[in-house]
Amino acid sequence: MKDLFDKLRDNRGPIGMHAKESHGYFTFPKLEGEISSRMVFRGKERLVWSLNNYLGLANHPEVRKADTEAAEKFGFAAPMGARMMSGNSNYHEQLEAGLSELVKKEDTILCNFGYQATVSAIDCLVDRHDVIVYDAESHACILDGVRLHMGKRFVYPHNDMASLEKQLERATKMVNETGGAILVITEGVFGMSGNQGKLKEVVELKKKFTFRLFVDDAHGCGTMGPTGGGTGEEQGCQDGIDIYFGTFAKSFALIGGFISSTENIVEYLRYNMRSQIFAKSLPLPLVVGAIKRLELIRAHPEFRENLWKITKALQNGLKNNGFDIGTTSSPVTPVYLSGSIPEATNLILDLRENYDLFCSMVVYPVIPKGQIILRLIPTAIHTIEDVNYTIDCFSKIKDKLMTGKYMSEKIAAF
Ligand SMILES: Cc1ncc(COP(=O)(O)O)c(C=O)c1O
Numbered sequence: 001m002k003d004l005f006d007k008l009r010d011n012r013g014p015i016g017m018h019a020k021e022s023h024g025y026f027t028f029p030k031l032e033g034e035i036s037s038r039m040v041f042r043g044k045e046r047l048v049w050s051l052n053n054y055l056g057l058a059n060h061p062e063v064r065k066a067d068t069e070a071a072e073k074f075g076f077a078a079p080m081g082a083r084m085m086s087g088n089s090n091y092h093e094q095l096e097a098g099l100s101e102l103v104k105k106e107d108t109i110l111c112n113f114g115y116q117a118t119v120s121a122i123d124c125l126v127d128r129h130d131v132i133v134y135d136a137e138s139h140a141c142i143l144d145g146v147r148l149h150m151g152k153r154f155v156y157p158h159n160d161m162a163s164l165e166k167q168l169e170r171a172t173k174m175v176n177e178t179g180g181a182i183l184v185i186t187e188g189v190f191g192m193s194g195n196q197g198k199l200k201e202v203v204e205l206k207k208k209f210t211f212r213l214f215v216d217d218a219h220g221c222g223t224m225g226p227t228g229g230g231t232g233e234e235q236g237c238q239d240g241i242d243i244y245f246g247t248f249a250k251s252f253a254l255i256g257g258f259i260s261s262t263e264n265i266v267e268y269l270r271y272n273m274r275s276q277i278f279a280k281s282l283p284l285p286l287v288v289g290a291i292k293r294l295e296l297i298r299a300h301p302e303f304r305e306n307l308w309k310i311t312k313a314l315q316n317g318l319k320n321n322g323f324d325i326g327t328t329s330s331p332v333t334p335v336y337l338s339g340s341i342p343e344a345t346n347l348i349l350d351l352r353e354n355y356d357l358f359c360s361m362v363v364y365p366v367i368p369k370g371q372i373i374l375r376l377i378p379t380a381i382h383t384i385e386d387v388n389y390t391i392d393c394f395s396k397i398k399d400k401l402m403t404g405k406y407m408s409e410k411i412a413a414f
Contacts, residue, residue, distance in 0.1 A: 014365040026345060026361070035059050035253070037382045039358070046358040047386055049376040054223045054331060055303040056381035057293050058253035066292035067285060074284035083110075084270070087281030095287050096258070098294045103221065103229050103244050105260035109269050112282050114247030114257030115141040118216055120275035121243065121259050122185065123148040124268075125214070129180030131171040133164065133211070135187065135197065142185055142216055151180060158190070161201050168209045182211035188220030188231030192362070192375070194328025196220075196231055203240030212242040222251025223331055228297050228304055231330075248286075252293045256282050306380040307331060310387060314378050317391040323398070333376040334362075335394065339401055344372040346406035347397055355393040 012019065019027065031048060032040040035058035039048050057063050081087040096108040111117030122145030126132060130151050134142060137158040146153050152174055154167040164184070171182045186197040202213060217230040225233025230246065232238035243261045248254040259269060270276070297303070311331040318325050324336040339347070344363045351357045362373040376390070400406060 022345075026348065029358075031358070037379065037386060041352065041358055044356065046352065046356045047389065049357070049359040049378070049382075049390065051379065052219070052250035052377055053253050053379050053381075054219075054251045054307055054377070055253075055297065056306075056379050057251070057296060057303070060296065062296060063253070063289065063292055067289045070285040070288035074288070076283045076285060078284045079281055081281065082277055082279060083281045084277055089281075089284060089287070091284060091287045091291065092281065095291050095294070098291065099246070099258050100260055102227070102294060102298065103217075103246065103260045104233070104238050105244055105262070107263045107266035108258050108260040109266050109273070109276065110282055110287070111257045111259065111273075111276060112279060113255065114218060114245070114249055115144075116275045117247075117257040117259055118142055118245055119145040119148065120273050121245070121269060122146065122183075122214070124273045125212075125243070126151065126183050127180070129175070129178040130183060131174050131178075131180060132183050132185060133167045133171050134185040135159065137190055137192070138185065138187060139191065139216055139218070142187075146185070151178070159195060159198050161198060161205075164202065165205060165208075168205060168211065171211075172209055182209070183214055184211050185214045185216070188215050188217030188224065189330040189332060191219050191332060192373070193326055193334060194330045194332030195326075196224075196235070196329050199232055199241065200235040200237045203237045206240065213240060214243040214245070215241045216245045218245070218247040218257075219250055219330060219332060221246035222297050223304065223307060227301070248290055248293075251297065252290060254286060254290055254293060256286055256290065303380045307378065310378040310380070310382045310384070313384055313387045314376065314382075314390070317387055318394065321391055321395055323394065331378050333378060335374040335376065337372040337374065337398065337401060338370055339372050339406065340370070342408050343401060343406040346408055347372070347401055348374075350400070350406070351393065351397055355397070357390060357393050 029041060035053060037048055038045050079087040079089050092110055096110055099108045100106060118141040126149055128150035132146055132149055132153040134146055134155055135158055136155050154171055156163040156167050175182055184202060186202060189196055220231035222228045224231045229238060232241045243259060245259050248256040315325055315333055318335060326334055326336055341363050344361055348361050360375045362375060367373060
């Protein structure tokens with residue numbers, strides 16, 4: 001018999017197996033200084049394209065002031081206890097009302113973390129008689145929610161509507177036997193490819209099938225739609241989303257999340273969602289800070305306009321310079337390249353050390369062997385000069401990659 005710790009010492013997991021050579025540089029890098037498009041990495045200022053600070057709110061003076069004043073006034077302990085028992089406040093309810101207006105739903109429940117909100121809401125909404133049908137490229141929090149589900153689940157290939165329809169036929173047959181119901185889960189914006197979920201087409205399927213639709217709009221909330229109401233607003237089908245999830249971790253530049261739906265469903269979640277009933281409520285400085293961010297998002301459409309100006313300049317510039325950015329239709333900008341893992345690490349090292357440009361890299365085992373994705377996140381506080389500089393750097397590193405300059409048996413040392 002094996003000792004658990006011995007087993008874990010030998011099996012570090014697909015990313016953890018590279019911890020020794022990557023920790024502190026490729027993984028767990030430390031970006032220091034005020035959050036902006038320029039931050040300090042290993043003692044030197046770099047142009048940063050890896051933060052989901054889409055609207056540039058993280059360091060907005062009004063946000064910083066509101067955060068500081070709220071921390072001073074309330075401290076981080078308040079309120080104590082779970083919302084249901086002793087942790088409720090007028091501020092929590094005010095924020096919920098404001099978020100409901102933003103995403104055009106009747107009511108909203110705040111949650112301490114986005115990830116936990118999705119896992120727990122899925123767990124709470126379905127029982128063993130119900131069937132979940134979900135997109136294959138769903139975020140880990142959706143997959144974990146689905147893992148908790150005691151009934152059947154059917155997956156369809158990413159955004160494949162014909163397959164979704166087939167799975168809905170199967171699911172319908174099944175729930176007719178079990179007496180259960182169907183929940184379809186997808187995302188507004190898929191965080192790796194930048195693709196939008198085909199929400200309008202999914203909603204259209206409601207004419208043919210009976211199901212409810214849960215949308216994780218972590219990347220779409222605040223960035224998509226004429227008022228920042230999200231990807232459903234962008235596609236003109238917000239009403240067809242039955243359960244809307246948003247996070248504060250991206251456009252809001254904070255922490256926490258929320259679920260919006262009908263009054264009836266939100267009340268059900270308030271009284272049944274285990275992660276909220278059995279956990280301490282969101283601290284007041286975070287709630288008051290979120291109220292300030294929401295106010296700014298609503299009052300300043302120019303933040304979103306600037307985000308899109310930078311996004312379009314970056315994406316068009318990359319395409320015009322021969323880069324493959326896939327099928328993104330959101331600010332998320334993946335750049336697809338081919339090469340080995342040592343080539344990818346040498347390339348990132350070159351970008352960071354010689355061009356002072358910091359972006360994220362994705363390689364095997366997250367994506368197939370031989371592929372490299374450089375993932376750029378434009379924000380409202382980047383400039384057109386940043387975009388032009390980046391495209392120039394990318395053209396140079398692509399030439400080096402294609403002429404074999406990054407080839408090396410050994411992973412780059414740093
Ligand atoms: C699509 C998606 N859903 C959910 C989450 C989890 O949200 P949070 O960071 O607020 O826990 C993330 C990542 O932040 C995400 O990208």
